Amino acid sequence: MSPPPLRSGVAMSEVAVVGFAGADRSLTTSGVETLVPVITAALADAGLARRDVDFWCSGSSDYLAGRAFSFVSAVDAIGAVPPISESHVEMDAAWALYEAYLKILAGEAETALVYGFGKGTAGDLFRVLSLQLDPYTVAPLWPDAVSVAALQARLALDAGLFTEDDMAGVAGRRADGPYVSCPLREHDVAEVADGAAAMVLASRDRARGLRERPAWISGFAHSVDPQGLGERDLTTVPSAVAAARDAGLTAPVDVAALHAPFTHQELLLRRVVRAGAYLPFGANAMFSAGLSRIGAAAVEVMSGRARTAAGHATSGPALQQNLVCAMEA
Amino acid sequence: MRRAAVLGTGQTEHRTRRTDVSMAGLCREAIDRALADAETSWDQIDAVVLGKAPDLFEGVMMPELFLADAIGAAGKPLLRVHTAGSVGGATAIVATSLIRAGAHRRVLAVAFEKQSESNAMWALSIQPPFSAPITAGAGGYFAPHIRSYIRKSGAPDHIGALVAVKDRRNGARNPYAHLRQPDITVESVRRSPMLWDPIRYDETCPSSDGACAVVIGDQAAAEASSREVAWIRATAMRTEPTFYAGKDHVNPRAGATAARAVFKAAGIEDPLAEIDVAELYVPFSWFEPMWLENVGFVGPGQGWKLVESGETRLGGALPVNPSGGVLCSNPIGASGLLRFAEAAMQVMGRAGEHQVAGAATALGHAYGGGSQFFSMWVVGRQP
Numbered sequence: 001m002s003p004p005p006l007r008s009g010v011a012m013s014e015v016a017v018v019g020f021a022g023a024d025r026s027l028t029t030s031g032v033e034t035l036v037p038v039i040t041a042a043l044a045d046a047g048l049a050r051r052d053v054d055f056w057c058s059g060s061s062d063y064l065a066g067r068a069f070s071f072v073s074a075v076d077a078i079g080a081v082p083p084i085s086e087s088h089v090e091m092d093a094a095w096a097l098y099e100a101y102l103k104i105l106a107g108e109a110e111t112a113l114v115y116g117f118g119k120g121t122a123g124d125l126f127r128v129l130s131l132q133l134d135p136y137t138v139a140p141l142w143p144d145a146v147s148v149a150a151l152q153a154r155l156a157l158d159a160g161l162f163t164e165d166d167m168a169g170v171a172g173r174r175a176d177g178p179y180v181s182c183p184l185r186e187h188d189v190a191e192v193a194d195g196a197a198a199m200v201l202a203s204r205d206r207a208r209g210l211r212e213r214p215a216w217i218s219g220f221a222h223s224v225d226p227q228g229l230g231e232r233d234l235t236t237v238p239s240a241v242a243a244a245r246d247a248g249l250t251a252p253v254d255v256a257a258l259h260a261p262f263t264h265q266e267l268l269l270r271r272v273v274r275a276g277a278y279l280p281f282g283a284n285a286m287f288s289a290g291l292s293r294i295g296a297a298a299v300e301v302m303s304g305r306a307r308t309a310a311g312h313a314t315s316g317p318a319l320q321q322n323l324v325c326a327m328e329a
Numbered sequence: 330m331r332r333a334a335v336l337g338t339g340q341t342e343h344r345t346r347r348t349d350v351s352m353a354g355l356c357r358e359a360i361d362r363a364l365a366d367a368e369t370s371w372d373q374i375d376a377v378v379l380g381k382a383p384d385l386f387e388g389v390m391m392p393e394l395f396l397a398d399a400i401g402a403a404g405k406p407l408l409r410v411h412t413a414g415s416v417g418g419a420t421a422i423v424a425t426s427l428i429r430a431g432a433h434r435r436v437l438a439v440a441f442e443k444q445s446e447s448n449a450m451w452a453l454s455i456q457p458p459f460s461a462p463i464t465a466g467a468g469g470y471f472a473p474h475i476r477s478y479i480r481k482s483g484a485p486d487h488i489g490a491l492v493a494v495k496d497r498r499n500g501a502r503n504p505y506a507h508l509r510q511p512d513i514t515v516e517s518v519r520r521s522p523m524l525w526d527p528i529r530y531d532e533t534c535p536s537s538d539g540a541c542a543v544v545i546g547d548q549a550a551a552e553a554s555s556r557e558v559a560w561i562r563a564t565a566m567r568t569e570p571t572f573y574a575g576k577d578h579v580n581p582r583a584g585a586t587a588a589r590a591v592f593k594a595a596g597i598e599d600p601l602a603e604i605d606v607a608e609l610y611v612p613f614s615w616f617e618p619m620w621l622e623n624v625g626f627v628g629p630g631q632g633w634k635l636v637e638s639g640e641t642r643l644g645g646a647l648p649v650n651p652s653g654g655v656l657c658s659n660p661i662g663a664s665g666l667l668r669f670a671e672a673a674m675q676v677m678g679r680a681g682e683h684q685v686a687g688a689a690t691a692l693g694h695a696y697g698g699g700s701q702f703f704s705m706w707v708v709g710r711q712p
Contacts, residue, residue: 056568062411063390068383068452069413072698075570083583086568086702087419090384090391090411099408099423106429107330131390135446136351139389224407226398242404316394321407 015104016207016214017302017327019046019200020295024285025193034196035077035117042113042198047210050079053200054109056086057100059093059116060287063128074117085109092116093197094259094290094313094323100201101220110203116288117196125192125286132317134227145317146189146262150181152234152318153264157183159235162267170263172280188263195285197292215301215309215327221246222313222323229318240272240312240322247310247324252276254306257293259313273310273324290314294325301327332712333428334551335559335673336435336544337367343507343539343658346445352392353399355540356441359663360400363437363542366679368556374544375433377402380410380420380440381662382697385452387443400439414610414697415566416440417541417665418704421693422564424545425706434547440666441540449536449661467612468533470699472525474578475615479527481579484618484633486527490518492614493532493656495642500653502643502682507537507658532614532656539660541667548712559673560712562690563594564705571699578700580623587703588624595707597690601626604707605688606648606675608668610695612655617641621649624694624705643685651675651683665695669706676710 021041026034043050056078060071071088080086089096093116100112129145156162164175164183171187180186207214223242225232232238256275260266261284270278279296283289290313297311308328315321339362341347347355356379364370377400379393389395393402393409400407412419417440424438453466478484497513500506513531521530551558567587570576588600597603609620618632626647627635635641641649650656652671655664672693674680680688689710696703 061390062383062385067455068385069698071411072413072571072701075568075701080569081573081575081582083567083569083586085566087410087423087566088412090409095408098406099426102426102430102432105431106426108426108429128390131388132394134395135387135389135392138395222406223404224394224397224402226403227395228398231398238404316391320394320397 014204015101015201016216017199017298018202018207018211018214019043019048020298021045022197022288022292022295024195024283024292026195032073032077032117035074035115038196039078039113039115039198042200046200048111048200053111053113054085055100055103055112056084057096057112057114059089059091059096059291060118061090063131064118064120064122064286066122092287092290092313092315094294095222097199097291097294098220098222098323101217104201104203110206112201113198114201114291115196115198116291118285118287119194120192120286121194146181146184148229148317149262150184151229153183153262156235156264156268161235166267167263170266184262190261190281190284193283193285195283195288195292197288197295199291199295211302213302213304213329215298217325218328219248219326222321224321227316227320234318235268237268237272237319237322240269240319243322243324244272247326249273249310249324249326253308253310253326255279255297255300256310256312257296259290259293265319268319269312273312275310290323298327301329331429331431332548333425333545333561335561335708336369336546336550336554337363338543338670338674339363339366340505340541340667340670341539342505343537343660345535345537347443347538348445352387352441352443352446353396355443355538356396356400356439359540359542360437360439363544367544368554369435369544371401373435374401374437375435376406376427377437377439378408378410378420378424380416380666381442382411382413382416383452386447386449386661388447401437412697412702414661415665415695415702415704416697417663417667418669418693418695419566420666421543421669421706422566422704425561425564428545428547434550436545437542438545438666439540439542440663442660442662443538444536445538468525468528471613472528475527475613478579478615478619482630482633487515487519488618488633488636489527489532489614490515491636492617493518496650496654496656499643499651499683500657503652503657506653507535528613534612534655534659537658537660539658539663541663541670543666543670543673557677559676559708562707562709563591565591565594566704569701571701579619581700583701584623584696584703585625587705591705591707597707600624601647603690604647604692605690606651606685607692608652608654608671608694609649610655610665610668611650612659614656617649620694643683648685651680651685665704668695669693673708676708
């Protein structure tokens with residue numbers, strides 16, 4: 001059973017991206033202090049003052065930080081005196097963007113600042129991510145995230161969807177060198193990085209006053225698949241298909257930015273989110289990377305380089321959860 | 330603004346260790362009861378919002394991912410909220426926003442904590458480099474704030490015990506409550522061991538496994554319901570830093586601001602007169618008088634007097650925590666949603682033995698972190 005898409009008449013052009021800033025390779029101690037310059041830059045990009053933000057929403061992960069309540073210290077970076085209206089998701093900040101988008105659609109806010117941060121290099125990320133798996137039956141085996149992704153790549157290769165050379169091509173490389181986890185080579189795995197990103201949203205009335213050419217959100221949707229690797233089709237990525245459909249992506253957009261931590265995932269997702277061009281994905285700064293991809297797509301629209309664009313975010317093992325944000329001039 | 334309403338609620342039996350169920354089983358126990366209470370089927374649920382406190386409490390990173398199928402989210406939008414102790418309330422509020430945005434017709438909000446899966450004290454005690462310690466141990470953290478309240482307000486020593494007796498006796502009327510002590514007395518509370526002066530053992534919340542679920546619908550769904558619904562008249566969330574110059578831990582600005590916002594949006598001018606029942610997040614007994622003042626039911630220094638007068642008991646002018654509250658059941662991530670759900674149950678007339686007669690308007694309240702994250706809603710029999 002699919003959820004009904006956002007009624008297009010309601011969602012169409014009610015909310016726009018009016019500012020963005022990111023630091024996809026920042027070097028930080030806790031991940032929090034990177035937020036101060038990033039948030040400052042996003043607000044400056046939007047021409048908005050901190051006190052003019054109606055709603056704040058963030059995405060981050062305690063397991064990435066290696067401590068409980070890690071997002072609490074981020075509040076110190078945003079200046080919450082006097083108190084602010086604020087929320088947090090334990091997800092990539094792309095989903096925080098969705099929460100903020102709905103807050104504006106609901107009429108509960110006119111402007112929102114969304115941010116994500118994470119220090120992916122603090123530990124062994126691919127081992128940490130194995131703690132996302134079923135704790136009773138799968139996680140005790142400690143399957144690392146690269147090996148889980150390799151299973152998906154193998155299925156896609158065996159199905160003839162693409163070749164190892166095609167995968168290498170995503171990284172601008174040739175399929176040679178040793179495997180990290182067959183069939184994935186080093187160039188098939190996005191670099192793990194620390195990072196932060198911040199985006200400013202505004203309602204229709206506010207956006208027009210803030211920016212000459214905002215990136216209007218024309219569709220925004222996400223979906224999740226059952227986690228079990230044998231319970232879903234790892235090659236068609238049903239939740240990505242549902243997200244793209246519900247975001248109204250019926251025709252190719254001018255440009256898309258996909259959140260694909262592995263090259264085979266970029267190829268799987270290109271079959272779902274069709275675009276004239278794809279912005280290259282550099283470093284995988286978890287919990288801000290998805291928002292950063294939406295930001296990269298939004299910048300293409302705001303700069304005038306594209307009329308339509310889509311940003312994508314993923315979460316969970318082997319593209320379990322997917323989000324698509326479609327934007328237009 | 331579009332209207333939204335609670336169509337039904339469900340919760341688990343809360344216990345120290347629910348080793349009879351997995352995390353999925355625990356959530357399903359609450360969800361199945363909520364769906365039945367809401368007369369809603371799985372295929373009518375358009376989206377799921379899951380809330381819980383730190384992942385380290387169970388030792389699973391983003392457990393909503395492995396739970397996606399069990400909580401009915403597969404093939405649907407799934408959001409995972411985490412706003413510290415206020416998260417249960419935030420979960421309900423995010424679900425309400427999904428309805429008010431016009432995105433969905435029926436949304437399932439579910440919150441849980443299964444502390445027996447891991448070790449909460451371990452989870453709270455990790456000290457990563459470059460980060461300030463979070464001063465683990467809630468009792469030790471909050472006791473100085475209570476001492477400050479007593480000193481400022483001149484409250485007599487026994488007020489905390491009065492709250493503990495009321496809540497534990499209320500809990501004895503609630504079949505889901507973890508602690509149920511119908512025979513507790515002020516004397517027995519005051520004989521219980523001192524843990525963090527002035528908080529005694531019997532004035533402290535338990536550590537529970539438990540879950541709560543709420544089905545929230547849009548106006549059409551609410552009007553199609555054959556049962557009473559709880560109309561969500563207003564919601565509010567406010568945040569402030571843990572520490573800053575001028576921070577008042579006894580009467581935090583974020584709590585007062587959230588309360589003013591939620592009452593204003595609900596059109597309530599005199600909360601004490603217009604709210605029939607309140608479910609306040611009271612993890613240590615003394616927080617009842619403190620929150621009565623912070624929320625604005627009474628003025629500064631007056632909270633303990635309302636408690637002492639007995640007006641916060643069942644049958645009083647403002648029954649507080651007729652369910653027994655956090656003092657009786659504390660599955661941390663779910664504790665806030667339980668407050669919100671109990672408020673809804675009261676105005677739907679479905680609170681059983683702890684029903685407040687004629688309750689038409691109720692407040693649900695939650696807080697978290699260092700008294701810095703607040704979430705509240707006002708629900709009513711009428712929109």
